[in-house]
Amino acid sequence: MSVFLLPLTLCFDLERMMNFFWWGKSGNTRGGMKWQSWEKLSKHKSEGGMGFRRVQPKICLEELATQNLIRRGARCRIGSGNQTLIYGTPWLPDANDPYISSFGPPELQHAKVSDLRTSNAGEWDIDILNDLFNVRDKSLIQSIPLSLFDAEDRWIWGFDNIGLYIVKSGYKLLSSNRDNHIRDDINWLQIWQLKTPPQKCATSSGER
Structure with missing residues (x-):
């Protein structure tokens, strides 16, 4: 299995294409207004975002292998x-x-x-x-x-169901710590589960 590090310019272009698609833009044409930043849309739904995947790395690989991170997530299973x-x-x-x-x-x-x-x-x-x-x-x-x-007794990684450290759970822990200062008390998962009628678009000739 091969792993490639994509150039940041390519990552930026890919995210911009996804952003344009979401807000109804195509190529150089103007589309709908951007009501939220891509940073917020890429958060998990439980945190008020849309769950879009970030292509650009927010956290460097060195942070995912530091002793401080491992200590933060290490737990002793009795x-x-x-x-x-x-x-x-x-x-x-x-x-x-x-x-x-x-x-x-x-x-x-x-x-x-x-x-x-x-x-x-x-x-x-x-x-x-x-x-x-x-x-x-x-x-x-x-x-x-x-x-x-x-x-x-044995040492385990406390943020994985089987107790093993994986990069995905380390990334999630770092991301959650960085976003703690802007979190709110809204239960976003309950909001996502609400049964609401489909949105209608209003035009000059009436509703459609």
Whole structure:
């Protein structure tokens, strides 16, 4: 399989052709008004865009392979809990904040997740959870199923269903972080699912 890096001028021309087609333009003829920028139209539908694919790369390849990005998306999947520190390790099932937020006593800074299990290791020790953690942390911990076979803890990529890092999910994570400052609270997916009548064009002779 061969991979080619297209010149930016070609990428620009391809996007301009798609843009013209969407707004009803053809060649050098004038078409409809551009109500939204191509930048906004190329966002996912859940973010208020049309989901058009960008041809020009917004994020350079170097960013997709940096250690900072990998650290940001890395998560520890709990097995036995013997290898994972309770504090300072991203092991909670929370995409935005996988770390323990409760205050950690100095004497427990090197405690392992396995210390939070009962003596038979089949379930979480509720008494310990109640003593150490706030409601948020305790709820997330209890949502983690415990391994009955003493499986090892392992590192995974937290933004993929099977836990493997792929460029697509890394690109999505970087893009979402860059757009966070302009996001709103509108549920765009619900808007897309609305049953609305087809749009009609008004002309000087009436509707059509």
